[in-house]
Amino acid sequence: MIAVREGRDAFLRTVAQLTSERAAAREIVANLRASSSELWDGDVPGEWRTAGFVQELTSVASEILESNPRESLAFAQLALAIATSIPSGTYPAPVQPQIEGAAWKEIGAAHRYIGEYDAALRAYDAAHRAYSASNALAHDDAVIDLASAIVLADLTRYEEALELLASVDPVLRAFDDHKHVVQVRQMTANIYYFQGRLQEARAELEASLEEIPFDEPYTRGAFCSTLGLIYGQLGRIQESLEMLHKARGMFADLGMTGEVNRTEWALAGTVLATGDLPKAIQLLRSVRNTFLSLSMADDSGLAGLDLADALIANRQMDEARQIVEDVLGEFVTKKLNHRAITALAYLRDVLPTASRPQRAVDHVRKYLKQLRSPAAPAFLPLPEE
Amino acid sequence: MAVELHAGAFAERADDFGAVYEENYHLLVRTVVKHYHIAELDAEALAHEVFLAYFLKGDTVINSRAWLVSAISNAAKYFLRRRARHVPLSPESAEIPDPHLERVGEALPDQLAGREAFACVTARCQIALRLRYLEGYSIPEVAAELNTTPRYAQKLVGRCLQQAKDRYRKRGEP
Numbered sequence: 001m002i003a004v005r006e007g008r009d010a011f012l013r014t015v016a017q018l019t020s021e022r023a024a025a026r027e028i029v030a031n032l033r034a035s036s037s038e039l040w041d042g043d044v045p046g047e048w049r050t051a052g053f054v055q056e057l058t059s060v061a062s063e064i065l066e067s068n069p070r071e072s073l074a075f076a077q078l079a080l081a082i083a084t085s086i087p088s089g090t091y092p093a094p095v096q097p098q099i100e101g102a103a104w105k106e107i108g109a110a111h112r113y114i115g116e117y118d119a120a121l122r123a124y125d126a127a128h129r130a131y132s133a134s135n136a137l138a139h140d141d142a143v144i145d146l147a148s149a150i151v152l153a154d155l156t157r158y159e160e161a162l163e164l165l166a167s168v169d170p171v172l173r174a175f176d177d178h179k180h181v182v183q184v185r186q187m188t189a190n191i192y193y194f195q196g197r198l199q200e201a202r203a204e205l206e207a208s209l210e211e212i213p214f215d216e217p218y219t220r221g222a223f224c225s226t227l228g229l230i231y232g233q234l235g236r237i238q239e240s241l242e243m244l245h246k247a248r249g250m251f252a253d254l255g256m257t258g259e260v261n262r263t264e265w266a267l268a269g270t271v272l273a274t275g276d277l278p279k280a281i282q283l284l285r286s287v288r289n290t291f292l293s294l295s296m297a298d299d300s301g302l303a304g305l306d307l308a309d310a311l312i313a314n315r316q317m318d319e320a321r322q323i324v325e326d327v328l329g330e331f332v333t334k335k336l337n338h339r340a341i342t343a344l345a346y347l348r349d350v351l352p353t354a355s356r357p358q359r360a361v362d363h364v365r366k367y368l369k370q371l372r373s374p375a376a377p378a379f380l381p382l383p384e385e
Numbered sequence: 386m387a388v389e390l391h392a393g394a395f396a397e398r399a400d401d402f403g404a405v406y407e408e409n410y411h412l413l414v415r416t417v418v419k420h421y422h423i424a425e426l427d428a429e430a431l432a433h434e435v436f437l438a439y440f441l442k443g444d445t446v447i448n449s450r451a452w453l454v455s456a457i458s459n460a461a462k463y464f465l466r467r468r469a470r471h472v473p474l475s476p477e478s479a480e481i482p483d484p485h486l487e488r489v490g491e492a493l494p495d496q497l498a499g500r501e502a503f504a505c506v507t508a509r510c511q512i513a514l515r516l517r518y519l520e521g522y523s524i525p526e527v528a529a530e531l532n533t534t535p536r537y538a539q540k541l542v543g544r545c546l547q548q549a550k551d552r553y554r555k556r557g558e559p
Contacts, residue, residue, distance in 0.1 A: 007429065008406050011436050015402050018440070040509040049504075055441070077530075081511035084519070085504045093434050098441050107530075119529050126520050135467075136434035138459030139442075139452070174458075176451035 014092055021052020029056045032078075033071075039078070044085055051091055054083045054099045061106040065113060066256040070295050073110035079103040094134030101130035101140055108147060113258065115298035117155050124148045142171040146180055150187055156370065158191050165191075182212055182219050186226065193230060202230050218259075221250035225263045232270035240270045261290040265303060268310075277314040284310055297334050298368075301327045301344075305365040312357045320357070324348050343367045343379040350381070405449050406436055413457045421461040431460045502553035510545035517542050 028048070032039060047053075057079035065072040080103040086096065108123035127144045131137040145168040152161035165184050172180045185208040192201035205227045212220050228243030244267045251259040268283035284307040291300035304327040311320035328344040331337075347364045354360045363382050370377075410432060417428035435456045439446060446452045503514060516522040516530055528538035 007410070007433060008403060011406055011433060011440075012403055014437060015440050041507050043505075044508050044511070077512050078508055080515065081508040084511050084515045087504065088500070092437060094438050095441065098438060102441075116529065119526075122522070122526060122530075129520075134434060134438070135431055135460040135463045136438040136456055138463065139456060140438075171459075174451075174455040176448040176455070178447065179445075 010092075014095070018052050018055070018091075018095070021050040022056055023052070025050070025053040025056040029053070029060055033060070044082060048082055049086050051083075051086065051095050051099050054079045054086075054103065057082065058099070058102050058106050061103075061110065065106070065109055066258045068294070069110045069113035069258075073107060073114070076103050076106035076110055080107065094136050097130045097133040098137060098140065101127045101137065101144070104130060105140075105144060105147065108144075108151070112147075112151050112154065113296065115296060117151050120151045121148060124151070138171065139175050139177065142168050142175075143180060146172070146184060146187070149184075153187065153191050153194065156194070158195055162188065162191055178211070178213065179216060179219065182208060182216075182223075185211075186219070186222055190226060193226065198230055198234055202227070202234065205230070217250045218254055218256070221247045221254070221256075221259065221263075223247075224250070225259070225266060228263075229266040229269065232266070232273055235273075237270060237274055241267070244270060257290065258294060258296070261287055261294075262299075265299075265306075268306065272310055272313075277310055281307065281310045281314060281316075292330070297330060297336055301331060301336075301340070302365065302368055305347075305361055305368070309358055309361045309365070312361065317351075317357070320361075321348070321351050324351060324361075337371055339379050340368055340371055346379065346381055402436075402440055405439070405453075409450065409453050410436075413453060416454065416457055417461045420458075421465060423461060423464065427464065428461075431464060432457060435460055502549040505552040506545055506549050509541070510548055513538070513541050513545045514549065 025048075057075050061072045061075035061079065064075070080100065083096070083100045083103055088096070090096070104123050104127035108120045108127065111117070111120035111123060124144050124147055128141060131141045131144070145164050149161040149164040149168070152158075152164065165188050169181065169184050172184065185204060189201045189204035189208070192198075192204060205223055209220075209223050209227070212223060214220075224243045225247035228240045228247060230240075231237075231243060232240035244263055248260055248263045248267065251263060264283055265287045268280050268287060271283060272280040284303060288300050288303040288307055291297075291303055304323050308320040308323045308327075311317070311323065324344065324347050328341065328348055331341050331344060343364045347360055350360050351357050360382060367379055413432040413435060414425065414428045417423050417431055418425055423431070435453060438456060439449070439453060442452075503511065506514065513527060513531065516527045517524075522530065524539050524542070525535045527542065528535040531538060531541070533541070
């Protein structure tokens with residue numbers, strides 16, 4: 001009984017230390033947001049080198065991921081830098097590996113948002129390495145596997161992603177981690193969708209929708225958004241619009257700019273299917289501009305091609321050409337994938353004379369989506385008609 | 386007032402964790418000893434690791450009991466897997482010195498100095514040196530992580546090494 005009490009007291013002393021460190025860090029970290037660029041080249045004050053400080057930085061990185069992924073990345077990297085400088089043996093296991101792994105997790109998430117998929121996978125590998133230093137971090141490890149599966153799906157490595165999701169599902173269920181289990185089902189449905197297995201994706205989402213607790217509006221929003229997209233493609237336009245508006249409202253309430261924008265992108269697709277071209281064009285312009293302001297170059301480029309497509313359908317050829325020119329310029333300025341630049345340059349050159357310009361836009365758009373996979377082939381122009 | 390509120394909030398939180406600890410500690414230790422045949426001392430250490438991991442999860446755990454039981458089972462399995470990798474030494478090996486310890490007199494102070502040197506550089510250098518030397522990132526990978534060119538990343542790593550060397554030397558000066 002005495003041993004239990006001693007163990008309990010030691011545990012509570014660590015809890016007290018971490019809690020007070022975190023409370024002390026809160027105001028400093030809030031102030032850092034205004035001057036984050038300067039602190040990189042200064043010395044790290046000794047009082048910052050605490051697990052609580054690292055946790056607070058990681059938490060801010062997570063909070064701002066949606067609204068500012070670049071800044072989120074900087075905060076997560078700073079968290080990692082500070083975690084690195086904490087002398088070993090300062091905390092009992094598993095505090096050090098857990099805070100380092102959590103910083104890597106946020107680094108991975110930020111890279112994914114910016115479209116830097118290889119960097120995201122490297123960060124997740126590093127998180128696994130950190131977690132493997134402790135016996136007690138199986139849950140954190142499983143969450144990293146789920147995050148990796150999301151990146152693999154982004155890279156169109158669907159079979160690997162599905163395999164990872166299948167392996168992680170029972171682990172998360174054993175922890176009764178309903179939230180992440182639902183995300184596994186959602187991701188599985190997304191992959192079915194990307195593979196063109198629309199009915200399987202719809203069935204997976206409809207079955208899971210009832211399982212989502214009402215206090216998880218993000219997950220509910222994500223389900224509604226994807227289901228809306230799928231209904232749109234299955235021709236169930238009214239149900240699609242209802243779902244997408246519902247999702248948009250939930251994300252807006254949560255202040256998740258990136259997700260609101262992705263939902264509006266899906267909404268534009270459904271509006272396009274109804275034939276309301278001016279409305280779709282207006283939505284796509286706004287979606288593209290928001291992606292640009294969030295430094296999400298890949299997505300702003302793809303939204304630009306959707307916009308060009310809608311403009312061509314609306315017989316606004318000059319504006320469509322201008323959009324393609326703009327997207328090309330952005331890719332060149334940001335030194336993005338040279339094969340994407342080749343494909344966009346081809347589109348710019350071919351648009352003025354193409355007999356079926358939408359076919360050319362579609363060809364390049366599909367190629368840009370393929371480019372997320374490192375195994376994507378070199379760009380080939382459409383065969384001449 | 387804020388401090389009082391914070392102190393109150395902490396006392397409440399600590400009570401919560403204390404209660405979770407007391408409700409589950411024996412169950413966790415018993416599970417490890419009974420199901421995984423691990424010595425009680427190791428089982429207690431595993432239980433403490435699990436409790437801290439649980440605390441660091443904050444409020445994200447909905448079902449504490451299920452989470453803790455699953456965490457301890459996974460921790461016990463991981464512990465056994467790691468232990469299974471330990472191979473007993475042959476009796477004659479007692480006579481042979483461990484080749485890893487051949488230069489321990491020189492290597493150990495070097496390692497300690499390396500760690501200390503890491504700790505006295507700027508945040509930018511911490512991350513650059515960590516990526517390059519602890520995580521094994523290539524220079525192009527460091528560049529991608531820091532959103533810069535490989536040439537600048539190469540320079541940065543070199544400059545950070547120099548900074549670590551200079552500052553560590555300075556610390557040793559009277």
